[in-house]
Amino acid sequence: MKMWGYRVPMMASLVVWIALWEIVGQAGAALVLPPFSSVLVRVAEIVPTPSFLTALAITGQAYVLGTVISIVVGVPLGVLMGRSVVADRLLLPWVNIFLSAPLSALVPVIMVLFGFGNTTIVLTVILFAVWIIMLDARAGVRGISRSLVEMARSYGATPWQAFSKIYLWAALPEILAGIRLGCIRAVKGVIIGQLLVSIVGFGRLFEIYSSNFLMEHFWALVLTLFAFAFVIAEGLGYLERRVEYYAASRN
Amino acid sequence: MTAMATRERASTDDAPIIEARAVSKIYDGGTEALNDITLDFPRGKMTTLLGPSGCGKTTLLKIIAGLIPATSGEVRVSGRPVTGPGPDRAFVFQDFALMPWASVLRNVAFGLELRGVDQAQREAVARRYIGEVGLAGFEDRHPHELSGGMRQRVGLARALAVDADVLLMDEPFSSVDEQTRRKFQEDMLRLLSVEKKTVVFVTHSIEEAVYLSDRIVLLSRRPSRVSEIIEPDIQRGDDPDAIRRHPAYLDTVESIWQGLKRYLD
Numbered sequence: 344m345k346m347w348g349y350r351v352p353m354m355a356s357l358v359v360w361i362a363l364w365e366i367v368g369q370a371g372a373a374l375v376l377p378p379f380s381s382v383l384v385r386v387a388e389i390v391p392t393p394s395f396l397t398a399l400a401i402t403g404q405a406y407v408l409g410t411v412i413s414i415v416v417g418v419p420l421g422v423l424m425g426r427s428v429v430a431d432r433l434l435l436p437w438v439n440i441f442l443s444a445p446l447s448a449l450v451p452v453i454m455v456l457f458g459f460g461n462t463t464i465v466l467t468v469i470l471f472a473v474w475i476i477m478l479d480a481r482a483g484v485r486g487i488s489r490s491l492v493e494m495a496r497s498y499g500a501t502p503w504q505a506f507s508k509i510y511l512w513a514a515l516p517e518i519l520a521g522i523r524l525g526c527i528r529a530v531k532g533v534i535i536g537q538l539l540v541s542i543v544g545f546g547r548l549f550e551i552y553s554s555n556f557l558m559e560h561f562w563a564l565v566l567t568l569f570a571f572a573f574v575i576a577e578g579l580g581y582l583e584r585r586v587e588y589y590a591a592s593r594n
Numbered sequence: 595m596t597a598m599a600t601r602e603r604a605s606t607d608d609a610p611i612i613e614a615r616a617v618s619k620i621y622d623g624g625t626e627a628l629n630d631i632t633l634d635f636p637r638g639k640m641t642t643l644l645g646p647s648g649c650g651k652t653t654l655l656k657i658i659a660g661l662i663p664a665t666s667g668e669v670r671v672s673g674r675p676v677t678g679p680g681p682d683r684a685f686v687f688q689d690f691a692l693m694p695w696a697s698v699l700r701n702v703a704f705g706l707e708l709r710g711v712d713q714a715q716r717e718a719v720a721r722r723y724i725g726e727v728g729l730a731g732f733e734d735r736h737p738h739e740l741s742g743g744m745r746q747r748v749g750l751a752r753a754l755a756v757d758a759d760v761l762l763m764d765e766p767f768s769s770v771d772e773q774t775r776r777k778f779q780e781d782m783l784r785l786l787s788v789e790k791k792t793v794v795f796v797t798h799s800i801e802e803a804v805y806l807s808d809r810i811v812l813l814s815r816r817p818s819r820v821s822e823i824i825e826p827d828i829q830r831g832d833d834p835d836a837i838r839r840h841p842a843y844l845d846t847v848e849s850i851w852q853g854l855k856r857y858l859d
Binding site: 490493495498499501508 | 659
């Protein structure tokens with residue numbers, strides 16, 4: 344975009360909104376909205392505290408474990424669905440249902456089954472992340488050119504070789520897109536899980552801050568989490584763009 | 595005992611390497627692609643399957659490759675019935691079927707990689723064939739950096755690297771532009787005169803068929819039957835360029851065209 348002959352950077356509109364936030368906050372118009380500057384100060388203050396770092400470690404652990412399980416389970420299942428009609432018929436309805444279902448409603452059920460610990464959080468992460476990973480891996484494998492599949496067969500690839508040397512790589516752009524979306528959904532999963540369980544990680548911090556009406560702390564935490572989610576999404580987006588060159592030249 | 599073994603080998607040398615017996619193919623949708631094809635492919639010769647587009651020539655090639663099963667009938671390669679792909683046959687694809695994420699070297703060595711040949715050995719073989727198809731110096735490039743003709747040279751090198759007796763080529767030059775195609779055809783004739791392979795070649799180009807093959811099998815429209823077998827009487831080997839000016843070349847092209855005309859509306 345250009346304004347008065349100057350190129351305006353992509354993120355410039357953020358400055359406008361932050362300024363608006365600052366003005367509203369300084370004016371004291373809304374009780375729940377402290378000025379942006381004091382929220383920033385609070386970010387710097389709470390990030391090094393042990394309670395924040397503990398919460399971060401717990402959350403990070405559950406997040407990483409949940410996404411890794413989602414990828415390790417989701418990608419092969421998606422590839423299987425793309426290659427086998429039977430597997431596709433069996434699994435696709437469930438994938439579609441869970442993809443559109445309000446998953447937060449299921450978290451209490453998991454809580455009843457697995458208690459208030461980390462298992463529940465990890466399962467929530469998987470519940471949020473795994474379906475889109477499966478669906479995208481499936482789409483990627485279905486898009487593999489027929490001759491590449493025939494090439495693998497005619498040069499004598501075993502099913503495992505075909506999977507690990509051809510299908511996985513040929514579907515990589517879609518698989519990575521699925522993993523990126525899955526990781527973003529996993530952020531929702533880990534936070535929603537912790538909020539509902541509300542005695543571990545950031546969920547506990549949110550609970551403390553909001554019940555004690557520490558709005559600056561509350562917003563500082565929200566801001567930090569947004570930043571984390573953004574960095575994860577951008578990092579994976581970068582990885583995706585690196586394999587894009589062959590997505591176009593596959594056929 | 596030894597004498598008998600020798601005699602047996604002598605007899606298999608004369609025998610056709612590929613035998614198709616009453617092969618029919620009806621696809622799931624009810625399309626009848628091949629109807630009762632019986633055909634021999636002599637060892638060490640280049641046989642072309644030629645016919646109108648959609649006549650099932652690629653279907654026959656893929657049945658020989660073991661990529662699709664015949665509905666009835668049988669194909670034998672070196673006397674053994676075909677039940678699937680095997681190391682005695684190598685396929686060259688119309689759209690190259692290269693792995694875009696892998697270098698030329700790995701693509702060419704891929705058949706050997708699947709067989710578990712260790713890296714140093716398979717790369718040595720691959721380098722040799724990359725040189726033979728005229729791509730020396732391009733080992734570390736990726737397919738998207740190459741032209742169509744060069745990509746198909748990679749496909750040919752990959753097929754040669756597995757050292758199969760039979761090369762199955764499915765319209766290998768149809769995605770390659772005209773000038774590149776001519777050069778490639780000449781190079782391939784030179785290469786195959788050294789390599790001594792049996793080649794089954796599918797094309798819809800009459801000129802290409804006559805230029806390249808020892809034997810041309812004309813297939814009729816779907817459901818395909820063998821309509822005629824032609825053995826062009828052309829001296830090959832001396833100068834590939836001269837073939838196109840040879841009177842027998844021009845006569846054969848003309849007579850095939852007259853024969854195929856009736857299949858067109």
